[in-house]
Amino acid sequence: MKILVCVKQVPDMESKFKIDSSSKWYDQSDLVYKINEYDEYAAEEAVRLKEKVSGSELTVLSIGPERVKDAIRKVLAMGADKGIHILDNEEHLKDPFQKASAIAEYAKSENFDIIFTGLQSQDRGSAQLAPLLAGMLNYSFVSTVVAFENKEGYVEVARELEGGLRAKVKVKLPAVVACQLGLNTPRYPTLPNIMKAKRKELKTVNIEELLKVEPLIETEKVYFPERKAGGIVLEGKADEMADELIKILKEKTQVVK
Amino acid sequence: MSELLKGGEFLIREVSKDEVFTPEDLSSEQKQMMETTEQFIKNEVMPDVDAMDNSNHNFDLLVSHMKQAGELGLFSIYAPEEYDGLDLGLTTGACVVEKIAPAGSFSVAYAAHVGIGSLPLIYYGTKEQKEKYLPKLVSGEWIAAYCLTEPDAGTDALGMRAVAKLSDDGKYYILNGTKQFITNGSIADLYTVFAKTPEGEYVAFLVERNFEGVSVGREEDKMGIRGSSTAQIMFDNAKIPVENLLGKVGEGHKIAFQVLDEGRFVLGAAAVGAAKAALEDAVVYANDRKQFGMPLTKFGAIKEKIADMVSGIYSAESLAYRLAGLYDERVSTIDVGKDDPDYYKYYHKALEDYAVECSITKVYCSELLDKVADEVVQIYGGYGFIKEYPAERYYRDSRINRIFEGTNEINRYLVPGMLLKKGMKGELPLVQKAKEALDIMMTPSFEELDESVRFIKEKTLISNLKTMFLVLAGAAVQKYMDKIKNEQEVLFALADMAIGIFSMESAVLRADKVYDKVSDAKKKIFESAVKVATFNLNEDIAKAAKKAAYFVEEGDNLMAIISGIRRFTKYDASGLLQAKRELANYTIENAKYPF
Ligand SMILES: Cc1cc2nc3c(=O)[nH]c(=O)nc-3n(C[C@H](O)[C@H](O)[C@H](O)COP(=O)(O)OP(=O)(O)OC[C@H]3O[C@@H](n4cnc5c(N)ncnc54)[C@H](O)[C@@H]3O)c2cc1C
Ligand SMILES: Cc1cc2nc3c(=O)[nH]c(=O)nc-3n(C[C@H](O)[C@H](O)[C@H](O)COP(=O)(O)OP(=O)(O)OC[C@H]3O[C@@H](n4cnc5c(N)ncnc54)[C@H](O)[C@@H]3O)c2cc1C
Secondary structure: OOEEEEOOOEEEEOOOOOOOOOOEEEEOOOOEEEEEEEHHHHHHHHHHHHHHOOOOOOEEEEEEEEEHHHHHHHHHHHOOOOEEEEEEHHHHOOOOHHHHHHHHHOOOOOOOEEEEEEEEOOOOOOOHHHHHHHHHHOEEEEEEEEEEOOOOOOEEEEEEEEHHHHEEEEEEOOOEEEEEEOOOOOOOOHHHHHHHHOEEEEEEEEEEHHHHOOOOOOOOOOOOOOOOOOOOOOOOOOHHHHHHHHHHHHOOHHHHH | OOOOOOOOHHHHHOOHHHHHHOOOOOOHHHHHHHHHHHHHHHHHHHHHHHHHHHOOOHHHHHHHHHHHHOOOOOOOOOOOOHHHHOOOOOHHHHHHHHHHHHHHHHHHHHHHHHHHHHHHHHHHHHHHHHHHHHHHHOOOOOOEEOOEEEOEEOHHHHOOEEEEEEEOOOOOOEEEEEEEEEOOOOOOEEEEEEEOOOOOOOOEEEEOOOOOEEEEEOOOOOOOOOOEEEEEEEEEEEEEEEEHHEOOOHHHHHHHHHHHHHHHHHHHHHHHHHHHHHHHHHHHHHHOEEEEEEEEEHHHHHHHHHHHHHHHHHHHHHHHHHHHHHHHHHHHOOOOOOOOOOOOHHHHHHHOOHHHHHHHHHHHHHHHHHHHHHHHHHHHHHHHHOOOOOOHHHHHHHHHHOOOOOOOOHHHHHHHHHHHHHHHHHOOOHHHHHHHHHHHOOOOOOOOOOOOOHHHHHHHHHHHHHHHHHHHHHHHHHHHEEEEEEEEOHHHHHHHHHHHHHHHHHHHHHHHHHHHHHHHHHHHHHHHHHHHHHHHHHHHHHHHHHHHHHHHHHHHHHHHHHHHHHHHHHOOOOOOHHHHHHHHHHHHOOOOOOO
């Protein structure tokens, strides 16, 4: 099987974010980057599939500046066979349509049987790339995948629905599979595998070579929402506080008439 | 670039930023290994740390996590590739151990296994011995321990009494004796044991736990690292096959001390990791905890603690990785191949050269960790004293680091001792440099600082402090001559100066090296850390220098030296408060160690 997994590198979500000077994105300096959490599940599932189906080849792809090679290397250390780095220092300014087009451009001649992605990125959160990619390649598409099994000629997945429901879905190959958190337990790359990954092929392609389309959507600005006013803390004697509370409820709500 | 810095040489010449290795120079693979280790410790080990500590000497959890660590390859760093190792060197060793360190007891078990437990075999084992044991140690199937200390021979390890006598048929050594405080004692399968022959020659053995006559004594009830095993190992006419003699007869002490050197370095790196973890817990807590209607981190007193801790950790980290870089670079220049039977001889020569820096790292990092742990308890207030909160464990766990792998006294003692030895052997031109230093001190200087040079104030100070060190060391040697080894108070004061100088220089040169590559916000943080670290270290150095002067000199000489100290420890730390606040605020906002 020919398998592709697409991963994005995102900042540690516990970082303190600042808006950058263009107001189009957050300030990227001094952030610690890691693999988008959803993509770790995608990578793990891709590696498992590769290990199960003998003769398979797993490629890992990421778009972004030089630093995203670290994300690629991590997936190589998890078990992928080779890496494709689409070098783009302005990845953060591209819309999902452009990114999907670039990946499709690369993937169309490669004839992958299956492409794994995360459901969405932790920073942008558009969840558009995978369905767009499937559309462009004319592949089946399935999302919010929480269980995955490879069958003869098709794959069977469980999807997470609303209301605590799940759906068992048969998906024809070739397909794009967008993975939900909790799909599996991503492995820690072992030290020997980290060293082995160093010798695996990691090719860099410039974004210009793959990107042929204009964006469809444009981010005008990013901003922090205005803070909602904080709660009110009542202090004093119990009966006074009760009076105060009733007064507020009468004035500001419909609870007490 | 100038020639690779030799051991001890930092005290007699100016060092440039391009000569120091910094954490910012780590490779992508090293960073990934840190990430793997960090995740493993955070997700698998930390949740069990309290249970391990309270297990009452049941080591099932500890052992199961050791096996997991083996599966991840965390034991493979030093072993050669033909025995399933990765042979990655000390920098990688530091990276990994730093991330293991927050797990206290587990970290000690880990370090004893991969470090002092396995290294003797790696360095001195024959092919057969390595084939038999090393893959088992690398995979974690077997756990290793190092048995040097005895009830009556601790610091004075060579005063050991354990005796190994060759059997009449020449097939066995009959080993008798008791080893004290053996880390991993109860869980180890292979002990490296040091003893003497009846003729008084030192020997080392690879002793399997199941050999006849080997038994494990009672577990010690300890103040800290309570989840680790520390036990006596007894040898009662134990039969050790001659094939299990490690190295040659008469080499035992060399083997014991060589691995301790690396053990000390690794301990330093581990202390850095533990200090970072404790700091970060305290900052998160202080951001959360409100008194007087605001988080503790709003108070200047707490900010100052945080700034001092961060700058201290920054210096410790800078010096530990600097030494790691020196080690690995020196090792990379070894002429013979790794398959050469003499390879490790050259390897040790390389490492041995940095014994001074190694002792400095051990002392500075372990004492820094203790200070951090103490302040972390303080930030937690009453909750710092309560077991439910992590500060209490950090406080107890940190204390052992000043005692084992050579007490900090013996390491301090070694610093000037080894320097003087190098001077005597002609490896360092100490006498001549001391003379020059005295001239410099006696000559007034009106040179203005070239403000266009980055960190010029700090660089000038470092150069002055080196002069001061050489003047005092020269005065001490002149007064006591070869009896100086009996003057520990003097030697310790000199050691404290050398420790401070190496730390300060490492902190400054690291900032200087990475400065152009970091964001403007980060530049300010580096500047603040340098200022705070330089100020704090300089105050300590000045005190040690004065002490040394009063110890050694009197009359006019004393007055001249005291005024020299005044001149040469001058440091304009204008903006210190601002620097402390910036460093603290950055750490508080991000709730993380900033470097
Ligand atoms: C938890 C734990 C784990 C350990 N693990 C191991 C292990 O795995 N393997 C192993 O072999 N050992 C191990 N040790 C032993 C450890 O290395 C010794 O405790 C240490 O070397 C000190 O020896 P001692 O306890 O006998 O103290 P002593 O040697 O009695 O020292 C007591 C004090 O006197 C000072 N002192 C002694 N001699 C001098 C001197 N000449 N000049 C100035 N001051 C001096 C010391 O610095 C110290 O402050 C461990 C100890 C502990 C507590
Ligand atoms: C074993 C034990 C016994 C005790 N016994 C008693 C008892 O018998 N009766 C009793 O009433 N209490 C008792 N206490 C409580 C003890 O007095 C408090 O723990 C102590 O006052 C600190 O308060 P805290 O623990 O809430 O820490 P916090 O007030 O949260 O302080 C945490 C840290 O912040 C610092 N800090 C707080 N405010 C400021 C500020 N404005 N400026 C600068 N720094 C600040 C503190 O100095 C400390 O370092 C006991 C506590 C312990 C642990």
